[in-house]
Amino acid sequence: MIVAKFGGTSVADAAAIGRLIGIVRSRAADGPVVVVSALARVTDGLLALAPVVHAGNSAALDAAIAALVDRHAAAARELPGATLALPAIAEDAAALRRELAAALGRMLRPAELDALAGRGELWSSRLVAAALEAAGLAATWVDIRPMMVTDDRHGRATPYMQALGDRARECLRPLVDGGRVPVTQGFIGATVDGAPTTLGRGGSDFTAALLGAVLDVERVEIWTDVNGLMTADPRIVPSARTLRAASYEEAAELATFGAKVLHPATAQPLVRSGIPIIVLNSTRPEDPGTTIEPSAELERMGDSPVRSISWKPGITVVNVRAPRMLGAFGFLRAMFEVFERHEVVVDVLASGEVSVSLTVEDRTRLDAVVRDLAELGEVWVEDHRAIIAVVGIGIRSTPGLAARLFRAVQPANVEVISQGASAINMTFVVREEDGPDVVRRLHQEFFGSC
Ligand code: ADP
Ligand code: ASP
Ligand code: MG
Numbered sequence: 001m002i003v004a005k006f007g008g009t010s011v012a013d014a015a016a017i018g019r020l021i022g023i024v025r026s027r028a029a030d031g032p033v034v035v036v037s038a039l040a041r042v043t044d045g046l047l048a049l050a051p052v053v054h055a056g057n058s059a060a061l062d063a064a065i066a067a068l069v070d071r072h073a074a075a076a077r078e079l080p081g082a083t084l085a086l087p088a089i090a091e092d093a094a095a096l097r098r099e100l101a102a103a104l105g106r107m108l109r110p111a112e113l114d115a116l117a118g119r120g121e122l123w124s125s126r127l128v129a130a131a132l133e134a135a136g137l138a139a140t141w142v143d144i145r146p147m148m149v150t151d152d153r154h155g156r157a158t159p160y161m162q163a164l165g166d167r168a169r170e171c172l173r174p175l176v177d178g179g180r181v182p183v184t185q186g187f188i189g190a191t192v193d194g195a196p197t198t199l200g201r202g203g204s205d206f207t208a209a210l211l212g213a214v215l216d217v218e219r220v221e222i223w224t225d226v227n228g229l230m231t232a233d234p235r236i237v238p239s240a241r242t243l244r245a246a247s248y249e250e251a252a253e254l255a256t257f258g259a260k261v262l263h264p265a266t267a268q269p270l271v272r273s274g275i276p277i278i279v280l281n282s283t284r285p286e287d288p289g290t291t292i293e294p295s296a297e298l299e300r301m302g303d304s305p306v307r308s309i310s311w312k313p314g315i316t317v318v319n320v321r322a323p324r325m326l327g328a329f330g331f332l333r334a335m336f337e338v339f340e341r342h343e344v345v346v347d348v349l350a351s352g353e354v355s356v357s358l359t360v361e362d363r364t365r366l367d368a369v370v371r372d373l374a375e376l377g378e379v380w381v382e383d384h385r386a387i388i389a390v391v392g393i394g395i396r397s398t399p400g401l402a403a404r405l406f407r408a409v410q411p412a413n414v415e416v417i418s419q420g421a422s423a424i425n426m427t428f429v430v431r432e433e434d435g436p437d438v439v440r441r442l443h444q445e446f447f448g449s450c
Helices: 014-026 042-047 049-054 058-077 082-101 110-117 119-134 161-177 204-214 248-256 331-341 366-373 401-409 432-447
Strands: 002-006 032-036 139-141 181-185 188-190 196-198 219-224 277-281 290-292 306-321 346-351 355-360 378-392 425-431
Touching (some): 014 119, 032 119, 032 161, 049 110, 058 082, 082 110, 161 181, 248 306, 248 378, 331 355, 378 432
Parallel strands (some): 002 032, 002 219, 139 181, 219 277
Antiparallel strands (some): 188 196, 306 378
């Protein structure tokens, strides 16, 4: 058995779904479980309805829902047999319309936002299942929500592995053993009470890995729009090259620091089993892609151990200056307790003689954090920053590498240098507007092209 996950661009339209059919057909003997994302940009389009609902604009709401449904109808019309999916999509869109109409004039609650955001996966999976079936592959549409039982942290829910394992094995194994191809949704789940949840943006990769782990598959294939994990985002560095192999740790570091090609948690469920993740390009299915596995042989990509550079914009730096407290017992604990209390995730930490700097991505609870931190010392916040991560084999212990790195970055100003313990990455903070240029400079320095 394998899991084959198709991202938004790999199901974006009829042509993409046509390619998906060819790929699934070529895997038929492997017993594929197909996981799909929403059609490209549909999740964004759905979430954009929230302010329309808040503004009470019923006409705009109807038009926007109709346009989203239309994208599915247009794709279906070009795929033989796929129009059979349209009544189910239309029915669900009508239900969505009713739910949102009942909320006109107010902000949607987190649970309602999840019910909204997850519609794209429900619709795309209907479309893909119908298209596969019509192409002669025995596809069965499977609602993942009763299997993907999660906690109730809407927008970033955590699945319960035991329940997922029991239910996925019970539901999916017999289908695959019977020669059928289950087609299910990434990204979404539901609480024990059945309230819809989502696993966080980009979470379909995580779904694929979770299913791969509990079904103990041979491999998890992540089909996307690039050739695999690359030396940098090819949108920023067109000459970026593909890594043939990578470790789980590398993939996690790159993803955590902005490489959107994988959700940061993807490798996590597979650590114990060592099941490989293969990142593949759905427009060039014959290319080998990147194999991510614990025993990967990591090749050098240039004249140094550096293997990839990623960046993450939209970062806020929180600085706490507490000259008398910094060395004192319990200061750092008190500081972290503030972040924990407000459930704000800290990515990078750097401490100096008298101050500590931390980076956060989510600004929603930042005001409350700053208020509480002010009891510990002087606090100031810097917005519009970006984290740059340079990832490679043992790069922290490579003599001269840091000097070379910071020379290459000039004249951009480096603001926070992380002192984390990971041997495979070096992270620092720059102004957001400098980010792409810094990535290009580093790529030029370490891989000789940009
Ligand atoms: P999908 O819809 O298939 O999940 P995503 O858009 O989430 O695809 O992720 C693929 C994108 O990730 C690529 O188009 C590329 O621009 C971006 N990306 C960022 N960093 C990297 C990297 N290091 N290697 C490959 N792709 C990257
Ligand atoms: N469709 C979801 C998103 O856009 C999940 C995913 O694509 O992985 O975030
Ligand atoms: Mg993605």
